[in-house]
Amino acid sequence: MKTLPRAFYDRDTLEVARDLLGTYLVRRLDGAELVVRITETEAYVGAVDKACHAYGGRRTARTETLYARPGTAYVYLIYGMYHCLNFVTEPEGTAAAVLLRGVEAVSGTDLMAYNRFGRGYEQLTADQRKNFLNGPGKVCKALAITRTHNGLDLTAGGELFLCAGEAPTGEIHVGKRIGIDYAEEAVDFPWRFWL
DNA sequence: TTCAGGATGTACT
DNA sequence: GTACATCCTGAAC
Numbered sequence: 001m002k003t004l005p006r007a008f009y010d011r012d013t014l015e016v017a018r019d020l021l022g023t024y025l026v027r028r029l030d031g032a033e034l035v036v037r038i039t040e041t042e043a044y045v046g047a048v049d050k051a052c053h054a055y056g057g058r059r060t061a062r063t064e065t066l067y068a069r070p071g072t073a074y075v076y077l078i079y080g081m082y083h084c085l086n087f088v089t090e091p092e093g094t095a096a097a098v099l100l101r102g103v104e105a106v107s108g109t110d111l112m113a114y115n116r117f118g119r120g121y122e123q124l125t126a127d128q129r130k131n132f133l134n135g136p137g138k139v140c141k142a143l144a145i146t147r148t149h150n151g152l153d154l155t156a157g158g159e160l161f162l163c164a165g166e167a168p169t170g171e172i173h174v175g176k177r178i179g180i181d182y183a184e185e186a187v188d189f190p191w192r193f194w195l
Numbered sequence: 196t197t198c199a200g201g202a203t204g205t206a207c208t
Numbered sequence: 209g210t211a212c213a214t215c216c217t218g219a220a221c
Contacts, residue, residue, distance in 0.1 A: 062206065080203030082214050137214045150220060179213050
């Protein structure tokens with residue numbers, strides 16, 4: 001598999017969000033390799049988007065990573081207990097990123113099940129399997145991603161990187177984003193993509 | 196099956 | 209002090 005180059009991220013955020021569908025995210029953890037396939041993303045663009053942490057060019061210690069060069073990981077803590085993983089897009093100095101909302105397991109499934117529920121995948125209930133990796137907090141828990149990964153270079157082939165996959169077969173869905181009811185007109189932006 | 200409420204810490208007002 | 213790009217549990221149906 002080929003690591004996605006920085007040029008992949010250095011484009012319009014909506015294009016990157018759509019093109020990320022079907023690509024593979026690789027997490028190296030304690031010598032193991034966890035691989036998932038991306039199935040759901042959302043775009044956040046600081047310049048025009050009230051839902052973005054860096055809306056209107058605001059710069060704080062937290063949002064600083066959103067201005068980093070493309071291909072950087074932006075990880076933040078939400079609701080006091082969950083992490084969300086984003087991929088920074090567009091040129092350095094422009095605040096924009098793609099939120100990873102959902103994936104499907106490719107390999108390392110058992111280890112991810114342990115990270116999520118403390119037991120192997122075979123032991124999970126049907127309900128737990130159905131809701132395994134279908135939310136941003138869940139993905140980060142399964143992959144053991146925390147704020148220590150904030151600012152990580154995703155093109156360096158380290159403990160976290162992305163690889164090209166086959167183009168997704170079937171339809172790409174487009175719709176409104178989730179969990180941003182406060183964001184006024186940006187609530188209705190069709191910036192969510194899923195397979 | 197859906198739904199309300201709580202957990203929990205950081206950022207920002 | 210309030211809000212937050214969420215998830216889980218338990219109660220009601």
